[in-house]
């Protein structure tokens with residue numbers, strides 16, 4: 336039986352649904368076994384993301400997978416970035432870039448009707464987006480809007496209901512248009528009503544809700560159910576000229592809807608995101624955004640600095656804001672409101688291949704598998720790769736500290752235990768090689784060899 340690992344490039348839910356679908360099929364197949372660790376897999380499927388900095392993170396993950404997987408393993412790359420930058424990715428050696436449906440059909444599976452394995456408290460109710468925000472890459476890759484039937488969503492919630500106290504309801508890209516394709520109208524209100532009636536003893540968070548879909552019907556369901564505790568409603572800006580250029584609803588429309596929500600449910604958490612540095616954003620327009628955020632309406636704020644994503648309308652607009660101004664504005668919102676920052680990818684216009692080469696070169700100078708107790712790669716490999724790239728000097732510092740500080744018998748035993756339990760033999764040998772060739776006294780080198788447990 337062949338071993339297969341699925342790797343998600345970030346912990347967002349863009350490809351979670353597809354990963355789940357593949358995972359379920361694979362688990363029921365007699366040909367493949369799912370493993371968490373891609374270093375032992377015969378087949379690795381990487382789900383890439385094209386959103387902001389995740390684009391380059393995805394490339395780094397591909398480099399990481401290529402460096403650490405078995406030499407004979409087959410590496411398939413799919414997902415948003417594979418759709419958007421097919422030809423660039425195809426130039427990376429040793430990977431096969433595939434459309435997801437093609438990939439799914441190309442494996443021999445035992446047919447099954449089961450659609451998802453809920454391995455977290457997230458229920459994805461739809462896929463795609465019908466909006467065309469001028470700065471966003473999704474309209475270029477999304478293929479319309481596809482909702483799950485209400486009954487299927489209720490079944491998924493049933494499987495989570497006994498174990499989860501809070502369930503996060505979201506679309507893969509956008510939630511508010513739920514049902515348009517299946518029921519001929521926005522039906523999120525109906526869905527929410529059914530869910531809260533059938534599963535009342537649970538808290539609900541509504542994710543990624545476009546303000547246009549916040550209808551009176553949805554607001555009245557939220558009003559009746561205090562266990563709906565949070566909604567993520569992204570305002571993006573408050574200036575009408577900017578909102579128009581973003582192709583988003585007007586400020587007045589958003590303000591009225593937010594006001595209605597607050598009146599019926601003053602306790603409801605409303606979280607939001609804003610973009611600073613959109614083309615044409617003057618200091619005055621930025622100040623008006625800050626002033627609105629100061630009203631204390633939002634429980635959580637995320638702030639992104641505008642990124643010129645190739646192929647989007649906004650990237651072609653005049654009056655682009657200088658990078659340093661975007662950065663300053665983003666940091667100001669971070670400082671004032673404790674906002675989570677999403678900096679524009681500085682390398683947005685750089686080549687994916689250059690990033691791949693740079694990452695591969697850094698990774699090649701590291702031990703292959705640093706830690707003994709390794710991350711579950713099929714969930715958040717992107718985070719792990721980032722940590723590897725950014726944190727390697729800290730890891731080495733940890734090793735050196737252990738060696739420097741081991742003086743008594745007790746320290747000696749404790750340090751050796753720590754090093755052997757934390758790092759693989761391959762990593763320890765690598766550290767020892769670094770120490771061996773570094774500017775350390777002979778006695779230190781010998782102590783390092785013993786503590787790291789490296790054979791002579």
Ligand code: SF4
Pocket residue numbers: 464465466467468471472473474508509545
């Ligand atoms: S609603 Fe969200 S996913 Fe859809 S185009 Fe706008 S930003 Fe992109």
